[in-house]
Amino acid sequence: MVLGWRRRKGSNKNRRKGGKSIAELVTPNHFRCPISLDLMKDPVTLSTGITYDRESVEMWFDEGNITCPVTNQVVRNFDMIPNHSLRVMIQDWCVENRQHGVERIPTPRIPIGSIEVAELLMLVKASSTDLDQYGCLELVQKLKRWGGESERNKRCIVDNGAPVALASSFDAFANDSIERNVVLLEEILSALNWMFPLQLEAHKSLGSLASLRCMVWFLKHQDLSGKEKSIVALKELLKFGDVKHLEALSQIEGVNELLVEFINKRISPTITKASLSAVWYLVSSSSNSSDKMRLKFVELGLVSSLLDILIDSDKSMCEKAVTILDSLCSSEEGRNKACGNDLTIPLLVKKILRVSPLTTDYSVSAIWKLCKFGEKDEGRTLVEALQVGAFQKLLLVLQVGCGDETKEKATELLKLLNPYRAELECIDSDYKNVKRSF
Structure with missing residues (x-):
C-alpha cells in the first residue's frame, strides 16, 4: 500500500528541471504505522522495540489484544514510550514537502x-x-x-x-x-x-435531593446549553432505576410542568428526547408515586402532546412517545383522554409495522387497553379501530411474528373486533386487499 499526496497538474512547482511531472509523493515506510499504514502523528515504542502510532496501538489493546502486532510477542509491559526522535524526523519531512501539499503534524500533548x-x-x-x-x-x-x-x-x-x-x-x-x-x-x-x-x-x-433541585433549577433558569446538560444528566440518573431518585424527583414542585413544556415546545432534539425518556422512567417505574405521576401528566395534556409527536417524528421520538402513551393508558384517566381524541386510534394503528418492532408492540398494547377496558364507550373504540384497518394490521402482526405478550394481546383484540366486522368495512386503502385468514 502506498500513501501519498497527489499534486495538482499544470503547476510549475510540480515539475522537475527537465519538465517531468511528479505524480505522487511516497511516504517513507518507517514513517508509517505498521497497523494503520498511515503517517504516524504520535509515534510510541512498545517493550518489544516496535514503534506504532499511539492511537492505533491503543485501539489494538482496547480490543483485547495482548500481543505486539508485528512480532506477535505477548506484551507484558504496556508502557508506551514516546519516540521523540522519529516524531521530529516526520515533522521535518512534512516541512520539507509542504510545497507538495503535506501538512506538518502538530507536536502531540x-x-x-x-x-x-x-x-x-x-x-x-x-x-x-x-x-x-x-x-x-x-x-x-x-x-x-x-x-x-x-x-x-x-x-x-x-x-x-x-x-x-x-x-x-x-x-x-x-x-x-x-x-x-x-x-x-x-x-x-x-x-x-x-x-x-x-x-x-x-x-x-x-441523586440527592439537593442535586435534583439544582438540576430542576437549571431547567428553569439556564440557557439552552445549561438546560441540555441538566436534562441529559436527569435522564441518565433516572435510567439507573433507583426508586429513591424517582420518589425524590416527584416531590420537587414544577417538574411535571417543565417536562411537558419541553415536549411541547421542542426547543432542541436533545431536550425533547431526554424529556420523553425522563417521563417514561417516571410513569413506568414501580415506585409508589408512579400512579400519581401518570395522573398528573394526563391532567397536563400530555396525551395530546404525544399524539402530536406521533403524527410526524423520527423513529426514536415515535418509540418514546408510544411507550409513554401505552403507560398512560394503564389508568382510567389516561384511557378517557386517549379515547376522547380522534387521532388516538388512527395513529396507533398506522404506527403498527411501520416504525419498529418496539413501536408495534406498544401500539398493540395501547389499543388493547383502550378496547378491553374502555367499557363506557359501548364499543365505539372497537368500531373505530375496525374502520381504520386494525383487524388487517393485527393479522399481519401475527403472520410476521412478534413476542408472546404482543401475540396474546393481538389475538384477544381480534376476538373483540370480530363481532363488529359484519357491519363494517375497512377504509384503510393500504390494507384493503389483505387476505383474511378467518
Whole structure:
C-alpha cells in the first residue's frame, strides 16, 4: 500500500528541471504505522522495540489484544514510550514537502496518567469540603481541558474515579447555594455529561435531593446549553432505576410542568428526547408515586402532546412517545383522554409495522387497553379501530411474528373486533386487499 499526496497538474512547482511531472509523493515506510499504514502523528515504542502510532496501538489493546502486532510477542509491559526522535524526523519531512501539499503534524500533548488524575481529584474533594468554589472551578476546568485533548485522557479520567468525585462535589455545592455556585455547578455537570454511565456511588450523590433541585433549577433558569446538560444528566440518573431518585424527583414542585413544556415546545432534539425518556422512567417505574405521576401528566395534556409527536417524528421520538402513551393508558384517566381524541386510534394503528418492532408492540398494547377496558364507550373504540384497518394490521402482526405478550394481546383484540366486522368495512386503502385468514 502506498500513501501519498497527489499534486495538482499544470503547476510549475510540480515539475522537475527537465519538465517531468511528479505524480505522487511516497511516504517513507518507517514513517508509517505498521497497523494503520498511515503517517504516524504520535509515534510510541512498545517493550518489544516496535514503534506504532499511539492511537492505533491503543485501539489494538482496547480490543483485547495482548500481543505486539508485528512480532506477535505477548506484551507484558504496556508502557508506551514516546519516540521523540522519529516524531521530529516526520515533522521535518512534512516541512520539507509542504510545497507538495503535506501538512506538518502538530507536536502531540503528553497523555495524562493515573497519578496526575488522582492528585487533581484529591484537590477537588478538598475544595468541596471547604466549599472553595473558585479553587474547585479551576480544577474542574483543568479536568475538562485534559478530557478535551483525547479520548484516551477521557478514559483515564473516568477510570480513576472522576465521576464519583465530581458528583460528590456537585452535591456539596448545590446543598450550599445554587445561585452562588451556579458557574461551578454548570461546569461540573458539563464534565459529567461525557462520563455517563456513572458508578453506583456517583449516582447516590447526583441523586440527592439537593442535586435534583439544582438540576430542576437549571431547567428553569439556564440557557439552552445549561438546560441540555441538566436534562441529559436527569435522564441518565433516572435510567439507573433507583426508586429513591424517582420518589425524590416527584416531590420537587414544577417538574411535571417543565417536562411537558419541553415536549411541547421542542426547543432542541436533545431536550425533547431526554424529556420523553425522563417521563417514561417516571410513569413506568414501580415506585409508589408512579400512579400519581401518570395522573398528573394526563391532567397536563400530555396525551395530546404525544399524539402530536406521533403524527410526524423520527423513529426514536415515535418509540418514546408510544411507550409513554401505552403507560398512560394503564389508568382510567389516561384511557378517557386517549379515547376522547380522534387521532388516538388512527395513529396507533398506522404506527403498527411501520416504525419498529418496539413501536408495534406498544401500539398493540395501547389499543388493547383502550378496547378491553374502555367499557363506557359501548364499543365505539372497537368500531373505530375496525374502520381504520386494525383487524388487517393485527393479522399481519401475527403472520410476521412478534413476542408472546404482543401475540396474546393481538389475538384477544381480534376476538373483540370480530363481532363488529359484519357491519363494517375497512377504509384503510393500504390494507384493503389483505387476505383474511378467518
